[in-house]
Amino acid sequence: MTPTPVGMRCPDCARQRTRVTSETAAFGGAGRAPATFALIAINAVVFLVEIAAGAGGLNGSGSSVIADFGLFGPSVADGEWYRLLTCGFLHAGLIHIAFNMFALYVLGQLLEPAIGTPRFLALYFASLFAGSFGALLLSPNELTVGASGAVFGIFGAAFVIARGRGMNAIASEIGFVLLLNLALTFGISGISIGGHLGGLAGGLLCALAIVAGDRGMLGQRRLPAEMIAMTAVGVVSIVGSLAVA
DSSP states (O other), rough: EEEETTEEHHHHHHHHHOOOOOOHHTTTTTOOOOHHHHHHHHHHHHHHHHHHHTTSEEEEEGGGHHHHHSOOHHHHHHTTTTTTHHGOOOOHHHHHHHHHHHHHHHHHHHHHHHHHHHHHHHHHHHHHHHHHHHHHHOOOTBBBBHHHHHHHEEEEEHHHHHHHHHHHHHHHHHEEEHHHHHHHHHHHHTTTTTHHHHHHHHHHHHHHHHHHHHHHOOOOOOOHHHHHHHHHHHHHHHHHHHOOO
């Protein structure tokens, strides 16, 4: 037997080293997030295009790009369905895009490595379309832009997945920030309440599918099942958007 700080151990046990990991590392905080950076880059490039097509300065709200590609119910009803997607890559100003991209940067680096890039992208776009559905449901005649719906979806998904994997400390932190952002959503004028709530609902539904896969409820081929579930969220959101536009 070998004396150790925790008592007498056999030689083989004494040579073993226990691997210690933090919740953040286990949740994927130290991993790669290529889709996150790609989405941020796309949003940044599109914002530069907005400025180039607008009246100048760092405010993209007067840009013709927003008028042509932002979410607007009557235009969607007239057949411009692409607005359900393109609106999620447009922003009304520097502060708008800065807040959204900072949230995407933080949450994406946390969540994408934890669930994998295919799931993350499916979650992102399902939340984006769910946000468009929510915006059209509550304010179909208002021009709406922003990645906030997708970002709120990631917020909700990160909370549910962290709780589902027993990482309550991370879930509590995410939950607090999420509640704060919801308070701002209802407390500040000019914010799309429907877009935020719709994106959040979409992200929560997608996260439930991922947690079900974690628990073995979707069988051996869990990834296809999860992708089908998240695709269904996006498709239902698109169909709902066309119905209410």
